Amino acid sequence: MSAWTLCVDFGTAYSKAAAAPRNAWSRFDPASVRPLMIGGVQETGNAFLLESAVFVDDDRILFGRAAMARAEEAGRKRMALRSFKTLLSVSDLDRALNTSAPASVDPHRIFQMRDLIVLYLAYLLSAVDAAAAYDPMVRDATSIERRYAAPAWRSGDSAGMHQSIVRLFGEAETLRHAVGDQILEPEGISIQAVSDLLPKAMAEPAPYEMGLIFEATAAAAYTSIGLPDSGAHLIVVDMGAGTTDIAALARSGARLSELPEARVTLKQAGDFIDSVIANIVLANSRWAKTQAQQTELWRAVQRHMRDIKEAVFEEGRATLRHEGKVISVQMRDIERDRDFKEFMKGLASAYQFGLEVLRDDVMARGRTEIQAIAVGGGAAAPFIRELIKKTKARGNTRVTARPATPDWAHAREFRGNLAPVFPQLAISIGGALAPEQMLAAQGGINPRADAQT
Amino acid sequence: MPAVKAKPGRPKKSAAPKRAAPRASLADALGQAAWAEADSALAEALALCDEAISGATDVDQAALLDLLSQSLARAARKRGFTRLGALGAKEAFDRKRHDFTNPPKRTPKTVRIVARGVARAGETLVKTRVGPVRRTGKK
Structure with missing residues (x-):
């Protein structure tokens, strides 16, 4: 197999990439799914995760884990730029890109958000290339089709937004070739070099081809691949950091189309759950009386939030130690929270609405089943699992909740090692497996050809 | 969609992942x-x-x-470990899945889970530990 598809997922905290043979959809073999070790360019940590971070230091630009470490040393007034996904999915992308980076990110006040994104993409592309060349199957590819996964654009102008994003990739491609492998080193690159090379890269982006796949579609792809005659209708609940999205998808052969009338986006998601938990911890900590104590406790909770949420979701409770005090938070505390109850009401009604729209399509096509999938950070939450497991559609349409980690991820070849990390890599894997017909947009830029015409 | 040609040759040494064993x-x-x-x-x-x-x-x-x-x-x-059973739950005794914390003289039909078992990738690493179901006193 020499033709491959490679998909990049820039998650809010980490970027991931995976590759699959281009004919994976029609001839699926779990052993040919290749998550790429893009984090392998960093000295420590999970080799499949690359920290999505850029830090503007005194005279250098640092990337990835080195950026995060330096930001931590630099104190509270300085921060690394993260959340590229959030930035790239805003409705007015051009305006967002042309905004100056805040002083906390760029104390020199010389960079726009666009500059920093191009820098990060140059780092990411170099890491992806190194990882692809390291993989014994992908490195022998005769051709690689590239994709990126993104949330559905709020503006609905997929093609227009896609063109802008591909241009950023083209600029990043020029820049990384000019900078060389130095960009992958922990000491990053000098601001002087960036000042010299970045304007040239922006003026002369490399020709670049990419496909865009929506995250919900990528989730549908990894869930339904390999299932005989199933997954014709799917409802996806995607609870990320900033939004919870419900998408209804109908599959016809390899083509997967979204039923736009079913899409609902709720503004409460992971960040909202975080604040509910932090408020519960504060309420359970009567000893924290002063503003300073409460602020310090709030920060400590936020620092450990990932572990706290994981424990609450999986074990029903989490225990946190802070300044000699032990504080517990339980799932039932969250369920009793008034704002949470409101959120759940809204979520249940949005989900039911999506299910009914999908059911009409199921009926019209003479089908009988809907597959329900939860993705994103919220997929492990018991209230999301309950929602997709227990909510029924009207009439005879059966709703089957699919596991967050598909059965094929437990294949013997992986020796139990893919399943634990699958949720983190899922979107990049789904994006690589999906057939071309599932793409939301494709195409690229070729400035040299454009200039000749 | 036209495909991007993969570049021939291997990456420069400095760009290779730093931590994985070469043949991992x-x-x-x-x-x-x-x-x-x-x-x-x-x-x-x-x-x-x-x-x-x-x-x-x-x-x-x-x-x-x-x-x-x-x-x-x-x-x-x-x-990727998973726990087997629920603490305190009653189950029909199964020699393949259960171990007694304190083996009784006569094997009961039903047992109570004292400690959940642990499995990984479909393989049981520790069997579920069980004890007798204690009778509630009836008057």
């Missing part, structure tokens, strides 16, 4: 990644163990046990 399989590399996530939780568990054993801490034993159990559960999740 993907499964091994994924296993290492899971360990990277589990390591800090295990380290925390060891430190909590010391605190519990030494007793030289302001935190009470029950809270320490909570914290220790949480750290171990986190490490186990990162490694």
Whole structure:
């Protein structure tokens, strides 16, 4: 197999990439799914995760884990730029890109958000290339089709937004070739070099081809691949950091189309759950009386939030130690929270609405089943699992909740090692497996050809 | 969509992933990644163990046990362990799945789960530990 598809997922905290043979959809073999070790360019940590971070230091630009470490040393007034996904999915992308980076990110006040994104993409592309060349199957590819996964654009102008994003990739491609492998080193690159090379890269982006796949579609792809005659209708609940999205998808052969009338986006998601938990911890900590104590406790909770949420979701409770005090938070505390109850009401009604729209399509096509999938950070939450497991559609349409980690991820070849990390890599894997017909947009830029015409 | 030609040749040495063994399989590399996530939780568990054993801490034993159990559960999740059964649940005794904490003289038909079993990748690492179902006194 020499033709491959490679998909990049820039998650809010980490970027991931995976590759699959281009004919994976029609001839699926779990052993040919290749998550790429893009984090392998960093000295420590999970080799499949690359920290999505850029830090503007005194005279250098640092990337990835080195950026995060330096930001931590630099104190509270300085921060690394993260959340590229959030930035790239805003409705007015051009305006967002042309905004100056805040002083906390760029104390020199010389960079726009666009500059920093191009820098990060140059780092990411170099890491992806190194990882692809390291993989014994992908490195022998005769051709690689590239994709990126993104949330559905709020503006609905997929093609227009896609063109802008591909241009950023083209600029990043020029820049990384000019900078060389130095960009992958922990000491990053000098601001002087960036000042010299970045304007040239922006003026002369490399020709670049990419496909865009929506995250919900990528989730549908990894869930339904390999299932005989199933997954014709799917409802996806995607609870990320900033939004919870419900998408209804109908599959016809390899083509997967979204039923736009079913899409609902709720503004409460992971960040909202975080604040509910932090408020519960504060309420359970009567000893924290002063503003300073409460602020310090709030920060400590936020620092450990990932572990706290994981424990609450999986074990029903989490225990946190802070300044000699032990504080517990339980799932039932969250369920009793008034704002949470409101959120759940809204979520249940949005989900039911999506299910009914999908059911009409199921009926019209003479089908009988809907597959329900939860993705994103919220997929492990018991209230999301309950929602997709227990909510029924009207009439005879059966709703089957699919596991967050598909059965094929437990294949013997992986020796139990893919399943634990699958949720983190899922979107990049789904994006690589999906057939071309599932793409939301494709195409690229070729400035040299454009200039000749 | 036209495809981008992959570049021939291998990457320069400095660009290669720095931590994987040269011939590590993907499964091994994924296993290492899971360990990277589990390591800090295990380290925390060891430190909590010391605190519990030494007793030289302001935190009470029950809270320490909570914290220790949480750290171990986190490490186990990162490694893909699953727990078998539910604490306190009654089940029909099955020699293949159950171990008695204190073997009785006569094997009962129904047992109560005292400690959940542990499995990974479909393989049982520790059987579910069970004890007798205690009769509730009827008057």
